[in-house]
Amino acid sequence: MDNYYFHMDNLSVGYDKKALIHDICIGIKKGEIVTLIGPNGSGKSTILKSITRQLQIIGGKVYFDDRNLNSFSYKELSTRMAVVLTERMRPELMTCHDIVATGRYPYTGRLGILSREDEEKVEEAMRAVHAESLGSRDFNNISDGQRQRVLLARAICQEPDIIILDEPTSFLDIKHKLDLLSILRDMAKKKQITVIMSLHEIDLAQKIADKIICVKGDTISHFGKPEDIFEENMIKELYEINNGFFDPLFGSIELPKPDGEAKTFVICGNGTGIPIFRQLQKEHTPFIAGILYTNDVDYRLARLLASKVITEEPFMEISEEAFLKAQKAMESCERIICTAVPVGSCNKRLGELIDAAKKSGKAEFV
Numbered sequence: 001m002d003n004y005y006f007h008m009d010n011l012s013v014g015y016d017k018k019a020l021i022h023d024i025c026i027g028i029k030k031g032e033i034v035t036l037i038g039p040n041g042s043g044k045s046t047i048l049k050s051i052t053r054q055l056q057i058i059g060g061k062v063y064f065d066d067r068n069l070n071s072f073s074y075k076e077l078s079t080r081m082a083v084v085l086t087e088r089m090r091p092e093l094m095t096c097h098d099i100v101a102t103g104r105y106p107y108t109g110r111l112g113i114l115s116r117e118d119e120e121k122v123e124e125a126m127r128a129v130h131a132e133s134l135g136s137r138d139f140n141n142i143s144d145g146q147r148q149r150v151l152l153a154r155a156i157c158q159e160p161d162i163i164i165l166d167e168p169t170s171f172l173d174i175k176h177k178l179d180l181l182s183i184l185r186d187m188a189k190k191k192q193i194t195v196i197m198s199l200h201e202i203d204l205a206q207k208i209a210d211k212i213i214c215v216k217g218d219t220i221s222h223f224g225k226p227e228d229i230f231e232e233n234m235i236k237e238l239y240e241i242n243n244g245f246f247d248p249l250f251g252s253i254e255l256p257k258p259d260g261e262a263k264t265f266v267i268c269g270n271g272t273g274i275p276i277f278r279q280l281q282k283e284h285t286p287f288i289a290g291i292l293y294t295n296d297v298d299y300r301l302a303r304l305l306a307s308k309v310i311t312e313e314p315f316m317e318i319s320e321e322a323f324l325k326a327q328k329a330m331e332s333c334e335r336i337i338c339t340a341v342p343v344g345s346c347n348k349r350l351g352e353l354i355d356a357a358k359k360s361g362k363a364e365f366v
């Protein structure tokens with residue numbers, strides 16, 4: 001546990017003295033961003049509640065900055081740990097400014113009177129999350145996304161060493177999601193604040209996290225760097241995906257391919273096929289795509305959505321074998337969609353396929 005700033009040591013968490021997840025052994029370094037992912041109900045919030053002392057732990061220990069978490073007084077913890085959980089707060093008669101200002105209470109005297117410096121920090125935090133205009137609004141009468149931003153502002157002005165957030169992006173629009181993640185990244189990388197959070201958007205987790213914790217069943221199924229976790233089969237197994245795909249390279253989700261016999265052929269490449277594949281997918285039209293180099297961006301999607309893909313090795317001239325396969329498949333199709341794929345010296349036989357499509361009377365140019 002030497003180098004770890006935050007350490008879960010054989011931790012078991014759960015409810016009513018029954019462990020839901022056990023033997024959690026995870027070490028987190030200062031300034032790292034660690035993200036929990038996993039299916040609904042797998043226990044992400046339970047872990048977060050347990051490591052923030054909102055829920056009694058069932059077994060094991062949590063160490064924070066080399067001290068048992070239980071040895072911190074609440075006051076001490078409130079200057080060092082900021083917590084943004086999903087539970088709805090319904091405070092009586094508090095404006096958004098008042099809520100953010102509570103982040104400064106650990107630093108004020110007993111009367112909770114904010115100094116000029118505290119006020120500045122509150123204003124600064126509200127500006128950081130673009131919530132300045134919400135200051136005088138009743139916290140109970142704002143939108144879910146606005147509430148998430150106000151709670152983040154409260155956590156920011158608390159000036160913690162560690163920030164723990166449960167699904168902080170769930171209600172945010174894309175701009176505010178990007179804002180939130182940039183704020184957290186800056187907090188971690190410029191100020192060395194450690195960030196632990198759960199996220200449902202695994203594409204975002206892949207992009208922001210230094211380490212990923214996969215929660216599944218009664219244990220942590222994997223813990224490691226995103227590049228090791230975001231492997232197609234790993235994500236498929238974690239979420240038991242059998243109704244579509246997740247492409248870890250682009251972080252995109254795809255619906256299942258249309259079933260049935262393919263009667264449409266798409267001649268494409270260099271990204272010209274992607275909009276056509278998506279259109280055919282929406283129409284539930286099964287299709288064959290080719291001839292695609294296996295390093296072509298069209299290939300990444302065609303392999304998930306097409307009934308069949310006729311391929312060639314990257315940077316090679318199109319082989320006779322691939323050409324004949326494509327020709328045969330085109331003959332069996334009723335439509336041949338020809339995109340504006342550029343034809344050069346390597347893929348010149350694609351030009352021959354386009355000519356053949358023209359002659360067949362089945363060609364549709366898009």
Ligand SMILES: Nc1ncnc2c1ncn2[C@@H]1O[C@H](COP(=O)(O)OP(=O)(O)OP(=O)(O)O)[C@@H](O)[C@H]1O
Pocket residue numbers: 015020038039040041042043044045046047
């Ligand atoms: N207060 C509670 N008492 C008993 N069981 C609970 C309690 N809160 C949650 N659970 C159960 O614990 C399990 C884990 O729930 P938890 O909220 O930690 O999952 P999660 O991974 O955060 O889910 P989600 O992705 O849906 O937010 C679930 O089966 C849930 O029903």
